[in-house]
Amino acid sequence: MPVYTLPELPYDYSALAPVISPEIIELHHDKHHAAYVKGANDTLEQLAEARDKEQWGSINGLEKNLGFHLSGHILHSIYWQNMTGPKDGGGEPLAADGVGDLADAITGSFGSFAGFKAQLTKAAATTQGSGWGVLAYEPLSGRLIVEQVYDHQGNVGQGSVPILVFDAWEHAFYLQYKNQKVDFIEAMWAVVDWQDVARRYAAAKSRADVLLLAP
Ligand SMILES: [Fe+2]
Numbered sequence: 061m062p063v064y065t066l067p068e069l070p071y072d073y074s075a076l077a078p079v080i081s082p083e084i085i086e087l088h089h090d091k092h093h094a095a096y097v098k099g100a101n102d103t104l105e106q107l108a109e110a111r112d113k114e115q116w117g118s119i120n121g122l123e124k125n126l127g128f129h130l131s132g133h134i135l136h137s138i139y140w141q142n143m144t145g146p147k148d149g150g151g152e153p154l155a156a157d158g159v160g161d162l163a164d165a166i167t168g169s170f171g172s173f174a175g176f177k178a179q180l181t182k183a184a185a186t187t188q189g190s191g192w193g194v195l196a197y198e199p200l201s202g203r204l205i206v207e208q209v210y211d212h213q214g215n216v217g218q219g220s221v222p223i224l225v226f227d228a229w230e231h232a233f234y235l236q237y238k239n240q241k242v243d244f245i246e247a248m249w250a251v252v253d254w255q256d257v258a259r260r261y262a263a264a265k266s267r268a269d270v271l272l273l274a275p
Pocket residue numbers: 088092136227229231232
């Protein structure tokens with residue numbers, strides 16, 4: 061039995077149009093995300109084989125692959141749920157919509173929603189090579205931070221929990237936006253599901269002592 065499985069999309073391929081085309085969603089989920097799931101499972105098997113045979117010549121590559129594929133699987137699993145159709149998504153989190161705690165956390169951590177939005181947009185749109193822009197809960201300070209992630213796993217503060225992720229890999233936009241990555245990232249804001257982000261914020265905050273660094 062594989063350890064990791066590809067989650068079903070929470071909507072059909074056309075649900076995020078016109079922001080993201082059905083063709084992109086289908087390829088992105090069914091091919092790219094699926095490949096990370098397979099990669100994570102394959103790597104766990106290869107590590108088990110290495111232990112059985114006590115052959116450690118490939119340990120560096122295997123550990124790198126595990127971090128890459130597992131992080132790719134996790135970020136994509138969050139990505140699909142972070143989005144909803146343009147009719148229900150976008151705007152900004154408001155207390156009137158029941159997501160006041162998230163709105164307050166964003167203002168408290170970044171000064172304003174506009175400042176946060178500008179930082180995350182820039183972080184995602186200026187990734188060099190492949191990467192992500194991520195809003196994460198940082199449990200040591202209890203603040204929200206923006207991370208510019210390399211590939212799926214680099215440049216991350218240990219212990220931080222991603223709650224809103226913008227995929228800035230070319231496979232996420234190139235068929236529709238060509239080389240205009242910044243246009244794609246700016247368009248993405250129209251399909252953000254703030255209810256989902258707020259749910260993730262509440263869950264991360266409730267486990268704030270997870271690092272056990274306080275006395
Ligand atoms: Fe992706």
